[in-house]
Amino acid sequence: xxxxKETKGNAQDNxxxxxxxxxxxxxxxxxxxxxxxxxxxxxKARGKAISRAVDVAEIVRHKFITEAEIAEIKTSTEEVxxxxxxxxxxxxxxxxxxxx
Amino acid sequence: xxxxKETKGNAQDNxxxxxxxxxxxxxxxxxxxxxxxxxxxxxKARGKAISRAVDVAEIVRHKFITEAEIAEIKTSTEEVxxxxxxxxxxxxxxxxxxxx
Numbered sequence: 001x002x003x004x005k006e007t008k009g010n011a012q013d014n015x016x017x018x019x020x021x022x023x024x025x026x027x028x029x030x031x032x033x034x035x036x037x038x039x040x041x042x043x044k045a046r047g048k049a050i051s052r053a054v055d056v057a058e059i060v061r062h063k064f065i066t067e068a069e070i071a072e073i074k075t076s077t078e079e080v081x082x083x084x085x086x087x088x089x090x091x092x093x094x095x096x097x098x099x100x
Numbered sequence: 101x102x103x104x105k106e107t108k109g110n111a112q113d114n115x116x117x118x119x120x121x122x123x124x125x126x127x128x129x130x131x132x133x134x135x136x137x138x139x140x141x142x143x144k145a146r147g148k149a150i151s152r153a154v155d156v157a158e159i160v161r162h163k164f165i166t167e168a169e170i171a172e173i174k175t176s177t178e179e180v181x182x183x184x185x186x187x188x189x190x191x192x193x194x195x196x197x198x199x200x
Contacts, residue, residue: 047151048148048151049151050150050151050154051147051148051149051150051151051191054150054175054191054193055191057175058175058176058177058191062177070175073173073174073175074173075154075157075158075170075173075195076158077158077162091151091154091155091158093154095175
């Protein structure tokens with residue numbers, strides 16, 4: 001099973017974007033990618049979902065894939081368009097999980 | 101309003117613990133500490149306040165102290181006691197802002 005997709009181990013293809021679903025949906029997405037051979041998964045989020053992204057990374061490495069560690073965390077500010085059409089600045093996070 | 105006294109870390113550490121107040125209250129706390137000579141301020145938060153802590157760090161470095169940069173971001177899992185007395189795991193973040 002794990003042998004099937006060797007090319008998935010390639011770096012930047014593996015991104016999980018955390019939004020409004022339950023935390024475990026994203027945990028499962030990360031765990032699945034790693035179990036399919038990904039050595040690295042980047043968990044991304046914006047705004048209020050940032051807290052959930054940190055939960056996802058912490059749960060993955062403490063509960064499911066203990067050989068995974070957080071290699072890097074980056075934050076940034078992105079400009080999006082609000083509902084009223086005005087530009088709005090929102091914080092973003094990228095958490096890089098790497099399997100040792 | 102009761103003022104929280106941060107006793108964590110040694111005396112030289114400048115820590116701002118982000119909670120439920122408005123984002124700008126914490127931005128002001130960081131900016132004040134840096135303007136009073138602190139070269140380094142650590143912004144800490146737990147749970148849902150994590151998103152706000154990222155906002156604080158981003159606003160400080162982009163709007164107020166452009167010579168400040170994020171030197172390090174660490175996440176962890178802490179165990180707290182829930183209202184019903186049960187142990188509860190909560191994610192935490194520490195964002196180290198350093199003035200160049």
